[in-house]
Amino acid sequence: GKTVKREEIAMEAIKVQGTPNIYRHHDGALTDMKQVIETQGLKKGLLVTGEASFNVAKPFIDPLELDVMIERYNGECSRVEVDRLKEKAETEAVDYLLAVGGGKVIDVTKATAAAMGLPYLIVPTLASNCAAVTPLSVFYTEDGVFTDHVVFDQAAFMVAVEPGILIHTPADYLRAGIGDTIAKWYEAKPLVAALAHQPIAVKVSQHAAKLCQDVLIANGEAALMDQKAKQITDRFIEVVDT
Numbered sequence: 001g002k003t004v005k006r007e008e009i010a011m012e013a014i015k016v017q018g019t020p021n022i023y024r025h026h027d028g029a030l031t032d033m034k035q036v037i038e039t040q041g042l043k044k045g046l047l048v049t050g051e052a053s054f055n056v057a058k059p060f061i062d063p064l065e066l067d068v069m070i071e072r073y074n075g076e077c078s079r080v081e082v083d084r085l086k087e088k089a090e091t092e093a094v095d096y097l098l099a100v101g102g103g104k105v106i107d108v109t110k111a112t113a114a115a116m117g118l119p120y121l122i123v124p125t126l127a128s129n130c131a132a133v134t135p136l137s138v139f140y141t142e143d144g145v146f147t148d149h150v151v152f153d154q155a156a157f158m159v160a161v162e163p164g165i166l167i168h169t170p171a172d173y174l175r176a177g178i179g180d181t182i183a184k185w186y187e188a189k190p191l192v193a194a195l196a197h198q199p200i201a202v203k204v205s206q207h208a209a210k211l212c213q214d215v216l217i218a219n220g221e222a223a224l225m226d227q228k229a230k231q232i233t234d235r236f237i238e239v240v241d242t
Helices: 006-010 029-039 051-064 079-092 103-116 171-193 200-228 234-241
Strands: 022-025 045-049 068-072 096-101 120-124 136-140 146-151 158-161
Touching (some): 022 029, 045 103, 051 120, 068 079, 096 103, 171 234
Parallel strands (some): 045 068, 120 158
């Protein structure tokens, strides 16, 4: 590939993308979400989910009595699926989207909301990745082959994390999230070292990555043990947030 010189890296513009407008992680976070939906004057939503995702979230979603059309996604975040969900949303005349699920459910919902210019909210059912707090979607073909990713200007209006959902999800996903997040520090370090000048946004991001690494090394194993014991502890919540 092309060799990149230090001065070329230094000229690269620093871009800072938004995180969710509201983030809640506690018992009853979904009740907060309903209040936000009502406060914002949102009337009808398209709830995008998967079968396994909705099974675990249903006991927390049903009591909210939201006016939503529930739509199962096809298993991939693809442009074909975005078009299908967009058509559903337009037919139902919804004014917001709600993702209830893991990474691909969240990504396809983000992309659909961006295509329609509608706000979206997220109830993550896995702590396996950063999909819930990043304004981007990773796209695949209908057969599950990676194609590209797209960064959006619009972030989630709200992310509502219910620990009672995540404590019952498979431990492998939490373990994967811990590993993926620890890696961020090591992935970024050589890129930052190549910069002739480190803008404040880069310095802040490096502090965040190091903090994440420290928290996960200190509490990651204990959080996995808490999940296995089905005990919602402060360290479990901290690791999920990290």
